[in-house]
Structures are given as structure tokens and as C-alpha cells.
Amino acid sequence: MNEMQAIGPLWRELAAAGEEYVLATIVAVEGSGYRKSGAKMIVAADGRRAGTISGGCLEAEVAKKAFWHTENGPTKRSYSTHAEDGDVPYGMGCGGVVHVLLERSATAEPLLQAMEQAYRSRVGMAVATVTVGERMGERRWRVDGTMPTGAERADSLTSLAFEAFELKQTRWTGDVFVEWVAPRTGLLIVGAGNDTQPLARMAHELGWHVTVMDGRSHLATRERFPQSDAVLPLSEDALQELTLRPTDVAAVMSHSLEQDTRALRGLVDRELAYLGVLGPRTRTEEMVKGLAEATQNEEKAARRLATKWMVQLHAPMGLDLGGDGAAAVALSILAEMQQKLQQRSGQPLRETRANAHRTVAQEAPMEHATVLG
Secondary structure (H helix, E strand, C coil), rough: CCCHHHHHHHHHHHHHHHCEEEEEEEEEEECCCCCCCCEEEEEEECCCCCEECCCCCCCCHHHHHHHCCHHHHHHHEEEEECCCCCCCCCCCCCCCEEEEEHHHEHHHHHHHHHHHHHHHCCCCEEEEECCCCCCCCEEEEEECCCCCHHHHHHHHHHCCCCCCHCCCCECCCCEEEEEEEEECEEEEECCCCCCHHHHHHHHCCCCCCCEEEECCCCCCCCCCCCCCCEEEEECHHHHHHHHCCCEEEEEEECCCCCHHHHHHHCCCCCCCCCEEEEECCHHHHHHHHHHCCCCCCCCHHHHHHHHHHHHHEEEECCCCCCCCCCHHHHHHHHHHHHHHHHHCCCCCHHHHHCCCCCEEECCCCCCCCCEEE
């Protein structure tokens, strides 16, 4: 689930009521940790909380002392999960240390407002936050990719935010937590049959922006897709007008040859992170061949175009996970989309070394920098 989707409802309620809260953000993880750096939790004065910073082991302990720890301003606390640290309630044997920045609403509110705007606009955001010394909690952020001005280059925090936006990576320098907040993934589902309902529900749980399109009005209804962000009639004009970003994914699965062909015609040249088609590969090949021939290119050029399109299509879409039924198919499709978006191997974690050798907060190390000199 997206961080803003998880903490947003409680934050909006507290902010509207003018009630103070504490924002907890993981800035670094040494060794093993359930959540990565950037994970957030909101704690209200009455004990309510939203979001997670662990698998459920640290939340209560952090929330219990959050207001006490932040009485004099933002602070960074470290929580060990090593088994030998059994004298603390969260020594659960995960073998890591989680570093958490705690701050009251005075410094957290502007950040959360900016994150909410980026979340709703589905754009990326980079944030640089001081995590040590008297300037702890001071931050800068960028929500666009424009080049920094001379004055902005001179400001170390702003420069780090620009760098994070460019590299799209989250790092901790020791003095500064530099966070890349990826844009909210958009999922377009072409088809509103029963098998698309679990796909829409699961994608919503991941925090994705879900749009369902189908030309059959009795299927494309809010009642059938209550958790989707948009349910629209399918037409070529509607597809052209739809905002699709390079970080979005699409699944063509209406079980209607006419609708699937229409969708492919409108999507095959759009810049997407993933475009998949349900059904046998031969069916997709026939649709693509017909689309290529309709371009009125000479036969050889049409064949080249059809080959190019088939290379970029995931057809049939999904990973070979086994199982039967709509939920199993949805899981298979989402798994392949997630693998593609995250550019991961899809191999069992026990067969990879990345999880066992994670260093402080980083999947990619950053050269140490300071803004406190």
C-alpha cells in the first residue's frame, strides 16, 4: 500500500481538527528489516496510529513514547531487532537496526501536504531532510525535474533533492535522509468482466490508481468496481484522452476480440511500463497482425511492425504461478507487473543475496555528504 494511502485518512482527520500528531519515518535500516527506508507511520495524541514501520513489532513501542521523544523537537531513534537484545520488547531476532526520525506536525505538515499533492497528481517527488543536530527536521523537496537555479545549487539540501530526483534513489548520507517518492502507479484494465474484479481489488491494496474501461455499460459500473478510481466506457477517443504515464501499466482482458483490438490500437504506441494481453499468444498475434496491416505499409514493413509490437507486449500476460480461477489469474498478472516495475529477478529470496547483504538504508550507496558545516 502506498504510504499516503496508508496514513492519509488519519492525517487529514487530525489536520482538519488542528490536532497535533507525530510522524515516524524510517531513514535507515542496518541489516534485515521488514520495511524499507521511507516507510511512515502517523501517531495521534489519543494513541491512534496509521501506517507501518515494521511487520507489527515496533509500532506500539514507537507510538507509546513518540510524543515524549519529540517534546523538544524532531529526534532520531534507533531500534534493534537482534535476538541478543532481548531486554527490549522488540528484540524479535530479525537481525537489524531500524533508525526512525520522529517529528511533530509543525515540521511534518508541510511535507505531508506536498506528498498528498504529488500522490493525487501521480508525479514523483524527492525530499532531503536533515537528521542530525540543531537543524534536524529541516528539509527541501522537488516535485518536478527542472534544473536547479544558481541559488538552488548553492543550497546543499536543495541540491541533494535535485540529485535524488534525477537518480530516483533513496539514501541516507549520515546527516541527511534523501528520499525518492516514486509516482503512484496507474493500472488501466480494459474489460469489466468478473475476472477483472480481483485484479482491481488487489491493485487498490497496492495503492495503485485503478481505471477500468469497457464498452459494455452493464459491466462497467461503480457498483462492480467500488474501489477503482475511475470506471469509464471504452472508445478510441476515450483511450486517447486518458492520461497514461511511463510508470503506468495496462491489462487488456475484455474477452471481446473487437474491444481488445480497439484497446491495442490505442495503447500499443503509448509509453507504458507494461502492456499485457490475456489469452493465447496466437490470438494476440492475429490482432497485432491485423493492426499492422491496417497501417497501409507495404507487406514487409507491416511484418516488421507486428514483430516490434509483439516483442513489447506481454502476451500471454502473467507469471507461471499455477492455480485456477480469477483470483489466481489476477495474482499472476500483478506479480509480473510488479516484477517489471521494480526491475527485479522474480527469483525466490532464498536464492538471492540482495536481502542478506543490505547495508544502511540503501539499495545503492551514496557518497557521504554533509550540509551541517
